[in-house]
Amino acid sequence: MFYASAAMPNHYTAMGAVGAVGLFLRSRQSPVTCAGVVGGLALATLMRPNDGVALGVPLLAAALLVPTWRSRSRVLAVLGGLGAGALPWIVEAYARFGGVRARLTAASEVQGDLRPLLSLVHHLTVMDGPLLCRPCDGDTVRPLSAEWWLVLPLLVSAGLWSVRAGNRDTRREHQGGLPRPGTTPLRACLLATVAALSVALPYLALVPYAAPRFLAPTHALLTPAAALGVLALVDVTRASHRPRIGLTALGLALAGHLAVQLPLAHTNAGIQAGARGDWALVAEVLHEHGVGGGPHTDRSPRSGTHPPCVLRGNTSVIPVAYVAGCFPGRAGDAPRRPTALVLREAEPPPWARSWPRHRVPDTYAPGWVVHVRP
Known part of the structure; x- marks a missing residue:
């Protein structure tokens, strides 16, 4: 929410991405649901065409290849959202730049020559500022500030593990009969995770600089799985032999995370206010x-x-x-x-x-x- 009040596209791209993926996962695709998928993808693509395409590719692949989600309505919704969001960009490309290729070339030059590279270190650097690391050569990584990059994958992994365990329990309950078809929590979390990684990949592998807002859609898509991971850790701790010790450890971990992140947010907010x-x-x-x-x-x-x-x-x-x-x-x-x-x-x-x-x-x-x- 740090960027929500700024005239920047990433927050709106993140909200469109979450809405599109969430509605795509609904078992019953009504006209209203399909319209929501179109709207979410159109918003994400209009704000950031590269993010919209990176989001649309895994959704389109899922709608074509995964039996649970294979349907004409999903395919048309994804294509419609991408088309609706990209159309203004394409029209402007011909009106102002002379074509799509010319606009992509100009965009690459503005971004410092997009090319295959690994900018993960830059994204670790910006966790404690500056908010735009361009260039990043003069800054260093502070391990304490980069703890989010360790915590988030752990929570997402715990969330995926918990829903996988829940799937096994569901299959046991349906022994002797067929479970109801549809989108399971595991499949939903896996698709959201794949979509999140797809959106992050261009920034980590092509863009030669970094800003925290670039990965806002990725963080938004990973949030449900991470939240399930938090709940899974709490459940495991409560079921342990010494729940008080475990819950105290989780509380200290949360306090440590806030002790790192809140001062960073306060400092950067002061810089922006100045x-x-x-x-x-x-x-x-x-x-x-x-x-x-x-x-x-x-x-x-x-x-x-x-x-x-x-x-x-x-x-x-x-x-x-x-x-x-x-x-x-x-x-x-x-x-x-x-x-x-x-x-x-x-x-x-x-x-x-x-x-x-x-x-x-x-x-x-x-x-x-x-x-x-x-």
């Missing part, structure tokens, strides 16, 4: 020099005494422009079009070096400077 405060301070300086006038709507800045303004810069252009009531400049814009440049620890380009320069005081991150076009 960064957002800087945007407001930059906007104040812009307003003092006649640029902007308040946050804008989806179509145009709020009405005021100043005409619409355009900002460009080297960092955080979109949020600063929103707070200032301006439009963010695009890479293809003419170089002299922006009303102002917002730079941090950077010199202006040659065509803007004569523009009036205004420092932004009292910022959380130093080095903010505004250059206003005369």
Whole structure:
């Protein structure tokens, strides 16, 4: 939930993924259920096309190959969700980039040249910050902060073990008769786990940097199995010869986990609050020099005494422009079009070096400077 209030796609991708997988697993596929699968996959694909495809592949394979889930409605729902989410992306690819291949090439360049690699160490590094590790060469892994990467697989494994044991008990109960067909808890957890790993694989094997939010859909899909793992550990502990000792150990483990994670969350929340405060301070300086006038709507800045303004810069252009009531400049814009440049620890380009320069005081991150076009 750390990213839920941010204008980033990963939280919405995670919610769409959980909804799509959960509804896919329902034994009876009604029109409403199929519509939910379409909607969840469409949301995930619209937000992150690569995540949507990685999620759709195991679902489509399950709908085609696994007898329990083999049905025309599931296949059509998965294909419909992928198509509905990918269509706007494809249209934009031809409208702005000249085609799908050109857009994929441009995306690879922006992401630092996607290629086969192993970035697991980078994902271990970002567990204690920075929230965007790009590049990650100057940071190191703190084993204590990376304990989540050890705890989560253990809990998922315990959850799978517990539902497998439950399946064995069910088969014993049905000896002499056939069990009712349908989605068993084991099959459901296995498919969710496979889908989670499928979504994580591109980030671990292709992207040369890391951020915790990249794996939000993976964590969301693994949560049910991990929760079952927690319940299984509690049940095993209660059934042991010394349940008090076992429950105390589990309580200490939970306290240790919170002791590691809560300070990290508090620290990173403070960093984000400071960064957002800087945007407001930059906007104040812009307003003092006649640029902007308040946050804008989806179509145009709020009405005021100043005409619409355009900002460009080297960092955080979109949020600063929103707070200032301006439009963010695009890479293809003419170089002299922006009303102002917002730079941090950077010199202006040659065509803007004569523009009036205004420092932004009292910022959380130093080095903010505004250059206003005369």
